Amino acid sequence: DLHEEISPVESILYKLRKKIGAIPSIPFITAGTLSRKLAAGAEGVVVDVKWGKGSFIKSAEDAKQLARSITRVGRTLKRRCVALVTDVNQPLGSCVGASLEIKEAIELLKGEGPEDLQELVMKLGMEIVRLAGVAGSTLSAKQTVRKHLEDGTALEKFKEVIEYQGGNSKVIDDPEKLPTAKHTKKLPAPKRGYVHTIDAGQLARGVQILAHGDGKKFDPASGVDGLCKVGTQMKQGEPLMIIHYNDEKRLNAAMEYFKASYRLAPKRPNPAPLVVERVA
Structure with a gap:
């Protein structure tokens, strides 16, 4: 796998966490979350820290501590870093399942899809474009993300990601092939x-x-x-x-x-x- 080449230590740490029962360990999660991104050369990182019944982080307070840990370590390493703590007690979107979620993602990248999913993608996207210096204000960031969702460029980028990973991007134009x-x-x-x-x-x-x-x-x-x-x-x-x-x-x-x-x-x-x- 490509991530093994980028950050081999991440897999080693994860196996160690499983062996010693430390999957919820905040220091380990912080290391695992940042290592691959920083090794790949990211100058800025936006992280979605989920808490609730759909996450192994069960309390909002633990999620906040993890978010603070990730952003603190990011700053120490001279990287711009933002974390959003989000609720996943109920599922995000309107479906759960591999093929169904891909179809929902395609709808979302066309500017459609469930309201809660649209809201979260918009907020995470706004953080990314502001961190990258593409937008200066909240309004400008929102307009930038909305533009890429509505003009098809976000969907085209998804196709590129699929092709890069050896997948069939034709399913994006015809989701019934899923x-x-x-x-x-x-x-x-x-x-x-x-x-x-x-x-x-x-x-x-x-x-x-x-x-x-x-x-x-x-x-x-x-x-x-x-x-x-x-x-x-x-x-x-x-x-x-x-x-x-x-x-x-x-x-x-x-x-x-x-x-x-x-x-x-x-x-x-x-x-x-x-x-x-x-x-x-």
């Missing part, structure tokens, strides 16, 4: 109410079972989409999500995780901010 599952199944809401919480970890585990099963061949077409987000009002029987699958046995094993991922309540919850803190 793997598609043979079957779909709706997960109905068990009662009326508002979506109060979504456990992104449980959801991810269900998708992992659909995609990998008991360790057999990876199924990139499997996953879930049409996710009803926190705050959505539901009637009993309305679909909380649509499950895409090819293997009935894997589906049956994954269903308990999908059902456990949603909690409904009588009152609409207060919306949580997507970006919790900016650290620079």
